[in-house]
Amino acid sequence: MSATTISDKALSAQDVPDGNQLSVSFRLLLGLYAIIPLCLLLQLFDGWFWQGFLQHNLPSSPKQFLLFQIIFGTPHIVASSILLVSNTEYLKFYKLKLILMTVAIITAFGVGSLFIPYKALYVTVAAWTVYHVLKQQLGVGRGLYRLPDWVFYLLLWLSVTAGLFVYIGIFLKNSLDVQQLEFIKLVSGSLCVGLICSALLCERYVTTQSGRCFLWSNVLLVLSTFYLFVQQYYFLAILVPRLVHDATAYIFYVVHDYNKHHRQPQNSMYRYAARCHLPVFIVLPLCSFALAFVLESYGDSAVNAVTEFFFGMEINKAITLGVLGYLALMHYYTEAFTWKQGSPYRRFIAFSK
Incomplete structure (x- = not known):
């Protein structure tokens, strides 16, 4: 789910046919x-009572926990892909965009990786990731705080830029010297101060209490x-936006699928689930978590076993870096337009306070 999705019409139902439908x-x-x-x-408790146990024992990044990747990050990306490809009308509707973006990804990260420095590609993906996460959250709240465009984008870009410096400080810290790390802290801290001041100045545009709560959240x-x-x-620093982002996306996915499929399943996945008497609520989460688990845990070894048997060679991280990396980039791209006002997805989304 992307932040471009919620406009000033966000509180209106789209094309949801009856009162038995769910709303976000x-x-x-x-x-x-x-x-x-x-x-x-x-x-705070770790510093006061636990003598820094969490700080010393939590990994420096959630990605170092396979379990974390299976719960956060990968499943909602897989869920987004399943939602798109399992509904053939969506796939046909966006076919041209998907083909063009696939070519662009192969060109930029396949061919381009031969010429573009690794850190440049890494920072590019990091910037896209941070933008995707924060644009979603600010965009969801936009339906409530209804900020003018210039105010919304001021807060968005201050947030994204600060978030990008924090992201770089966490994930590239081992390749940074002390001065570089301090510079990153100074810049990101200054941007955070600017974000606070901007929010205080722009709060006057928000007319509802719920809007103010979302803005400051x-x-x-x-x-x-x-x-x-x-x-x-570092683990907690990444956990905060990751959990909020992923859980928000799943709420939209589940509401969409329930409203589309609960009366009459519209695709083979939900028809099969109906024969198995699986509740509509759990079908997409169950499939996406199961697939994420299989891909993260066994995907690389399975591909290596096949390529070793047939070609006598291994392909390093073919699934976790190649396939899942491709799906992540496609997710960032497609979520920017699939949930926009007037898209096929939004026919099955309504909102409530």
Whole structure:
């Protein structure tokens, strides 16, 4: 789900035919931000009572936990892909865009990797990742705080730029010297101060209490990530935006699929699920988590076994880097337009406070 998705018409139902349909609750989405005070309390308790046990024992990045990748990150990317390809009308509708983007990805990250420095590609993907995550969250709230475009994009770009420096500081810290790391902290801290000041100045445009809550929740999302980064709780710093982002996306996916398939399954996946008496709510999460587990845990070894048997060679990280990397980039791209006002997806989405 992308942040370009929610416009000023966000509170209106799209094409949902009856009162038995689900709606996306802004109150539920706002509740996801409870992870922020929870992680801050964990950090404080760790310093006060646990002698830094969490800081010393948590990995420097959630990606170092296979379990974390199976729960966060990969499943919602897989779910997005399943939602797209399992509904043939969506696949046909966006076919040209998908083909062109696939060519672009192969060119940029396949051929381009032979000429473009690794760090340049890494920072490019990092910037796209941070933009995708924060654009989603600010865009979802936009339906409530209804900010003018210039205010929305001011807050967005301050958030994205600060988030990008924090991302680089966490994931490239081993290749940075002390001065570079301090520079990153200074720049990201300054951007966070600018974000606070901008939010205070622009809050007057928000007319509802729920809108103000969403606005400041998104500001705190960035600030808490920066604070946890500075305190060297890297795992928690990544966990905060990752959980909020992934859970928000799944809420949209499940609501969409329930509204589309609960009365009459529209594709083979849901027809098979109906024969197995599986509730519509769990079909997409179950399939995406199971597929993410298989791909993350066994994908590379399975491909290597096949290529070793037939060709006497191994392909390093063919699944976890190649396939899942491709799906992630396609996810960032497609989510920017598949949930926009007027898209086929939005026919099955309604909103409630």
